[in-house]
Amino acid sequence: xxxxxxxxxxxxxxxxxxxxxxxxxxxxxxxxxxxxxxxxxxxxxxxxxxxxxxxxxxxxxxxxxxxxxxxxxxxxxxxxxxxxxxxxxxxxxxxxxxxxxxxxxxxxxx
Amino acid sequence: xxxxxxxxxxxxxxxxxxxxxxxxxxxxxxxxxxxxxxxxxxxxxxxxxxxxxxxxxxxxxxxxxxxxxxxxxxxxxxxxxxxxxxxxxxxxxxxxxxxxxxxxxxxxxxxxx
Numbered sequence: 040x041x042x043x044x045x046x047x048x049x050x051x052x053x054x055x056x057x058x059x060x061x062x063x064x065x066x067x068x069x070x071x072x073x074x075x076x077x078x079x080x081x082x083x084x085x086x087x088x089x090x091x092x093x094x095x096x097x098x099x100x101x102x103x104x105x106x107x108x109x110x111x112x113x114x115x116x117x118x119x120x121x122x123x124x125x126x127x128x129x130x131x132x133x134x135x136x137x138x139x140x141x142x143x144x145x146x147x148x149x
Numbered sequence: 150x151x152x153x154x155x156x157x158x159x160x161x162x163x164x165x166x167x168x169x170x171x172x173x174x175x176x177x178x179x180x181x182x183x184x185x186x187x188x189x190x191x192x193x194x195x196x197x198x199x200x201x202x203x204x205x206x207x208x209x210x211x212x213x214x215x216x217x218x219x220x221x222x223x224x225x226x227x228x229x230x231x232x233x234x235x236x237x238x239x240x241x242x243x244x245x246x247x248x249x250x251x252x253x254x255x256x257x258x259x260x261x262x
Contacts, residue, residue: 041191068248069248071248071251073251073253079255080153080239080253080254080255080256081192081239081241081251081253082253083250083251083252086248086249086250088248094250126191126192128192128251130247130248134205135197135204135205135246135247135248136182136194136197136205136207136247137182137194137247137248137251138194139184139191139192139193139194140191141190141191142191142192
């Protein structure tokens with residue numbers, strides 16, 4: 040079952056902050072975040088594992104609420120280069136496969 | 150280190166035909182996953198291969214199949230193409246586990262007429 044992302048789209052001015060949420064109905068082992076720019080492949084941002092381990096880029100921060108099966112991606116002081124579609128991928132416990140949400144389109148304008 | 154490569158990049162086929170797409174993972178990566186991306190459904194998991202074995206399969210009909218070779222290169226095949234198969238097909242590789250960082254290739258854009 041696909042995780043639900045919110046919002047579906049957001050427009051920011053440079054320097055503003057944004058939060059993208061990802062919610063699953065299943066117990067999760069890991070949550071993954073990727074960004075895809077138009078016409079390009081998705082690029083890894085962050086992995087959050089059950090138990091608190093995180094791996095990702097220094098400038099990206101995210102949280103994983105294991106009790107609520109929710110994750111949030113925090114984008115601070117946005118830059119034009121942050122524009123793109125953000126996908127969360129969830130790995131339900133025991134499934135060993137990633138199910139991606141439909142994405143959140145982020146546009147940063149000058 | 151070379152990234153994930155996919156060939157061909159673009160394909161046009163007609164209904165009823167079959168198609169084979171190829172994916173070469175990053176050197177040393179043994180897990181290869183395939184995804185279908187469409188505007189309406191987003192990224193949908195097709196299957197994952199590890200050491201020449203299909204380890205996981207998504208919810209797609211049997212017309213979608215794949216394989217992995219001893220050098221970790223992978224192919225996916227779609228038989229009896231339907232209009233709804235038009236999509237961007239992405240493969241991603243990781244060292245060994247799907248829960249590790251996935252490195253995506255540029256994709257193959259398939260158009261079925």
